[in-house]
Amino acid sequence: xxxxxxxxxxxxxxxxxxxxxxxxxxxxxxxxxxxxxxxxxxxxxxxxxxxxxxxxxxxxxxxxxxxxxxxxxxxxxxxxxxxxxxxxxxxxxxxxxxxxxxxxxxxxxxxxxxxxxxxxxxxxxxxxxxxxxxxxxxxxxxxxxxxxxxxxxxxxxxxxxxxxxxxxxxxxxxxxxxxxxxxxxxxxxxxxxxxxxxxxxxxxxxxxxxxxxxxxxxxxxxxxxxxxxxxxxxxxxxxxxxxxxxxxxxxxxxxxxxxxxxxxxxxxxxxxxxxxxxxxxxxxxxxxxx
Amino acid sequence: xxxxxxxxxxxxxxxxxxxxxxxxxxxxxxxxxxxxxxxxxxxxxxxxxxxxxxxxxxxxxxxxxxxxxxxxxxxxxxxxxxxxxxxxxxxxxxxxxxxxxxxxxxxxxxxxxxxxxxxxxxxxxxxxxxxxxxxxxxxxxxxxxxxxxxxxxxxxxxxxxxxxxxxxxxxxxxxxxxxxxxxxxxxxxxxxxxxxxxxxxxxxxxxxxxxxxxxxxxxxxxxxxxxxxxxxxxxxxxxxxxxxxxxxxxxxxxxxxxxxxxxxxxxxxxxxxxxxxxxxxxxxxxxxxxxxxxxxxxxxxxxxxxxxxxxxxx
Numbered sequence: 091x092x093x094x095x096x097x098x099x100x101x102x103x104x105x106x107x108x109x110x111x112x113x114x115x116x117x118x119x120x121x122x123x124x125x126x127x128x129x130x131x132x133x134x135x136x137x138x139x140x141x142x143x144x145x146x147x148x149x150x151x152x153x154x155x156x157x158x159x160x161x162x163x164x165x166x167x168x169x170x171x172x173x174x175x176x177x178x179x180x181x182x183x184x185x186x187x188x189x190x191x192x193x194x195x196x197x198x199x200x201x202x203x204x205x206x207x208x209x210x211x212x213x214x215x216x217x218x219x220x221x222x223x224x225x226x227x228x229x230x231x232x233x234x235x236x237x238x239x240x241x242x243x244x245x246x247x248x249x250x251x252x253x254x255x256x257x258x259x260x261x262x263x264x265x266x267x268x269x270x271x272x273x274x275x276x277x278x279x280x281x282x283x284x285x286x287x288x289x290x291x292x293x294x295x296x297x298x299x300x301x302x303x304x305x306x307x308x309x310x311x312x313x314x315x316x317x318x319x320x321x322x323x324x325x326x327x328x329x330x331x332x333x334x335x336x337x338x339x340x341x342x343x344x345x346x347x348x349x350x351x352x353x354x355x356x357x358x359x360x361x362x363x364x365x366x367x368x369x370x371x372x373x374x375x376x377x378x379x380x
Numbered sequence: 381x382x383x384x385x386x387x388x389x390x391x392x393x394x395x396x397x398x399x400x401x402x403x404x405x406x407x408x409x410x411x412x413x414x415x416x417x418x419x420x421x422x423x424x425x426x427x428x429x430x431x432x433x434x435x436x437x438x439x440x441x442x443x444x445x446x447x448x449x450x451x452x453x454x455x456x457x458x459x460x461x462x463x464x465x466x467x468x469x470x471x472x473x474x475x476x477x478x479x480x481x482x483x484x485x486x487x488x489x490x491x492x493x494x495x496x497x498x499x500x501x502x503x504x505x506x507x508x509x510x511x512x513x514x515x516x517x518x519x520x521x522x523x524x525x526x527x528x529x530x531x532x533x534x535x536x537x538x539x540x541x542x543x544x545x546x547x548x549x550x551x552x553x554x555x556x557x558x559x560x561x562x563x564x565x566x567x568x569x570x571x572x573x574x575x576x577x578x579x580x581x582x583x584x585x586x587x588x589x590x591x592x593x594x595x596x597x598x599x600x601x602x603x604x605x606x607x608x609x610x611x612x613x614x615x616x617x618x619x620x621x622x623x624x625x626x627x628x629x630x631x632x633x634x635x636x637x638x639x640x641x642x643x644x645x646x647x648x649x650x651x652x653x654x655x656x657x658x659x660x661x662x663x664x665x666x667x668x669x670x671x672x673x674x675x676x677x678x679x680x681x682x683x684x685x686x687x688x689x690x691x692x693x694x
Contacts (some may be wrong), residue, residue: 092452097574100518111494112494113441114498115491115494115496116496116549116654118491119492119502120494122506123490123502123505123506126505126506126508126509126563126566128531129509129520129521129524129531129563130509131522132509132524132531133520134525136523144529145528145529146529149529149530149531149534151534155543164520175401189387191417193412194413194414194416195413195416195417195573196415197413198410198411198412198414199414200407202406202407202409202410203403203406203407203410204406204407204410204411205407207410210414210418212554213416213421217421217425218546218616219618219619219671219675220425220429220574220668221622221623221662221664221668221670221671222623222644222646223643223644223647223663223667223681224428224429224432224621224664224665224667224668225424225425225428225429225432225658226651226664227435227647227651227664228427228428228429228431228432228435228661229424229428229471230651230652231435231442232423232428232431233443233659248424250416251417251420251421251422251423251424252416252417252420257417282409282413282651298397310514311512311513311515312514313515313517313626313629314625314626314648317652318648318652329514329515331518332515332516333515334628336515336519336630346519347519347520347523348553349446350515350516350519350520351516353516354512354516357511357512358508358512360643361508361511365504365507380538
């Protein structure tokens with residue numbers, strides 16, 4: 091008689107606790123979500139305010155009027171069209187260089203045997219740990235000796251020699267493709283190049299897209315290299331142009347925010363259209379981009 | 381022992397003369413395919429590191445010829461108060477942002493791992509800030525942290541709290557940057573979430589049969605199973621944060637009173653504002669050694685808390 095009652099009570103307790111846990115989870119998730127989203131909303135709100143409304147106390151979260159003209163106005167303060175073209179040149183050549191060179195190297199590590207392969211692969215991974223500060227000075231001096239400072243070349247060339255994180259990502263993906271496909275292609279007389287371009291790469295589109303997206307975003311927002319190598323304003327990238335804008339018009343936060351938002355649009359679009367690839371790239375390597 | 385020496389399939393591929401030719405051919409292709417990386421490695425990584433070491437023994441403005449000065453740069457470094465300040469600031473930032481970042485991103489991952497409704501929407505919201513980075517976000521946060529017109533202080537004002545001058549008061553500047561770094565915790569959250577989802581459920585079932593409650597399951601199953609991922613994130617996160625430079629450059633430029641002068645910024649100034657390539661290279665080499673030491677220590681300490689499952693594939 092007693093046992094079922096106790097059991098019944100205990101079950102209710104468990105269910106009650108489960109409901110409490112769910113409620114707490116959602117409250118936490120909602121609260122955290124709001125605090126993660128608010129900066130974005132604040133950014134948009136500021137970009138639409140009149141100059142005098144940016145600095146009111148207490149600040150209002152909603153703009154009094156929607157000043158959409160802040161966007162073209164901010165864009166015209168500096169030659170942002172030129173900066174945009176430069177950014178596109180740098181970013182797209184980095185994407186192309188990384189996809190091509192990293193595919194080749196990853197294929198070598200994933201599919202071909204050679205003495206020292208494991209050692210070289212460890213060496214490759216170890217380069218991920220080298221602080222940028224150690225290599226940036228010799229790199230600068232090297233490009234300087236080659237007369238390439240104040241050109242876009244130093245921002246574009248290194249991508250054509252592979253990047254350890256992308257090589258690792260692609261190699262992990264290539265290794266998941268059944269090697270039997272290579273064997274049967276080889277029997278049909280295919281060489282390594284054909285196996286890579288006609289079998290491996292077509293099957294690796296998600297991984298290649300991940301690399302392209304990571305390379306795009308990393309280079310799009312890169313400030314350090316443009317800062318070091320570029321002197322002439324007509325060579326500036328968007329990130330560097332934004333930095334110049336910030337230095338000159340520090341109080342015009344509405345215009346600064348408007349231009350900042352424009353520079354973020356490609357990244358945001360890319361993120362929303364390819365979120366799955368991001369997550370795949372992360373779970374494939376256990377690493378999160380740059 | 382009694383088996384004939386030339387067994388048909390030896391483990392090393394170049395064990396047999398007949399396969400040897402093919403293996404040599406394959407080896408040539410291997411080196412051909414990885415050639416871009418080898419050139420890049422020799423030029424931009426290994427070559428650069430060695431060159432950097434050489435340059436650290438010179439006085440070089442990059443405009444005139446370098447002059448050999450022996451260990452002068454290193455003795456200057458030992459006496460340089462700003463060097464200690466910058467190193468301390470970077471360690472402060474690294475420990476703060478990686479420590480708090482790990483806790484926050486792990487908690488976010490735990491929350492999302494409970495099969496909540498709208499999980500992918502929440503994941504997007506938490507992940508998005510880590511994707512946008514760089515100067516646009518830095519400018520946004522200058523605005524958010526503004527003493528009088530910022531988002532945070534107006535929020536605090538609701539409760540009658542007068543918020544500090546986040547970026548202008550020396551004692552608050554670094555905590556502000558650490559707080560801001562938490563906004564990007566979603567990047568490692570995704571990694572933790574993937575890890576949590578791959579913990580075998582039979583381990584939790586076994587723990588339940590043994591009468592473990594939620595907390596015990598967390599400490600005896602979740603944490604040990606996740607510990608390699610956490611270790612990886614700690615190492616990579618620390619290396620990344622100790623090099624962090626752009627955010628600080630844009631937001632405070634090292635100020636106020638050098639409170640946020642991080643190591644990367646100090647190297648940048650020394651090399652590219654003051655054109656002291658020799659001294660900057662010495663600073664960079666010390667950073668390399670410090671990073672290696674910290675990583676080694678992390679691996680040694682990891683022996684006591686990281687659990688590797690027998691033959692788990694990495």
